[in-house]
Amino acid sequence: MTHHVETHEEAANDRVMFGFWVYLMTDLLMFAILFAVYAVLHGNTMGGPAGRDLFKPELALAETLILLTSSFTAGIGMIAARRGIKRQVLVWFGITFLLGLAFLGIELFEFAEFIHEGHTMTVNAFLSSFFVLVGTHGLHITSGLLWLAILLAFITKRGLTKANVRKLALLSLFWHFLDIVWIFIFTVVYLRAFV
């Protein structure tokens, strides 16, 4: 009944959004397969320590809260971007970037500790599937941070152009998506180890 009059630009934006959404869904499928692998193999420790002996739940909780907060600040930053307030965009996405960096730091600290203690990914099927699943998420976070850094540099230099706002919208979609994937890593990998 209510016909929406689309401008060319809106239609183009929609297509880009849908394309990116398709990418996110295929990425989600990849994570689903890694989750299935972990679910099948997490008990195969070959007599070595299991998840409950290795994981620190308070560290995983800290990671979860940090990533969740960064997802929230990205959302607030996106509102500022749509209103065209450049300074706020830089502040909110700057916080998002720092929180993402903190998250990555904790994850790398955890990995380094495991490897230092000899729990490397070649030891057993549990550790292989753990490092692949959590590491793949970490790689996504790393690429998201690189993307964000470049985009913030663009915005600082050229301002909130339509193209920059659109890229920022895609990036925050990506970031929210990574937070949702992390909820399941937190639950299935870390919390489940202590059930």
Add this chain to the structure above:
Amino acid sequence: MTSNGMSKKSHKPTPKSEHGTTRSYVIGFVLSLIFTVIPYYLVTNKTIAGSALLATILGIAVLQMFIQIFFFLHLGRGPKPFYNVVFFFATAGIIVIVIGASLFIMNNLYHNMSPGEVVRKQAQDEGISQVGGAQTGACQGNKDNHIVVIKDGVASPAHTQANRCDTLTFLNQDKGKREMVFGPHPNYHSYGGEDMVVLDDGRPETITLNETGGFMFHDHLYPNLNGHLTVAP
């Protein structure tokens, strides 16, 4: 849905309902915080346990996913991104099949092929005492050795008294092959994961006594060649 986009129907390109408002982000954030802390509390304090706890935390994770999809991704809000919703649910369907079917098939494999026995046997051979949190019964370091000599179709001594984790050596001094199995003829069962001890002539074969109790053993081909074994804990 949101108060912002619906109330004023102007033609200005102001935030549409498919985009978030500060309010929607705050609600999503607070709800997500709550649904992060609750499962953490449940797991660390063990208020409930076992499969009920697992089902609860998985349920809360799915709930939090939908909260974030609604309040952060704004999926399905606003008139346009209908195909996004369709695509999302198609993907969700595939994910349920991939994960559900993988677990179903692998569980069935465990039941039907009983690799538990195989894993236990391998672990015992390599002296690994635990697999996946379960004791394999592997002995760490052997104690005494007992010898059963088979000569002229007779096993001597006919009765061996041993303790758990001792070793038992069969020595075949007859010509030909002996196939020692456990249990009274004709019902055999494996002992400590060992189905059969095959003795070529002259060659000793040693097994670790990792199951306690009284056991018969006999030659699978000549049931009269038999003996008895008691393993004390």
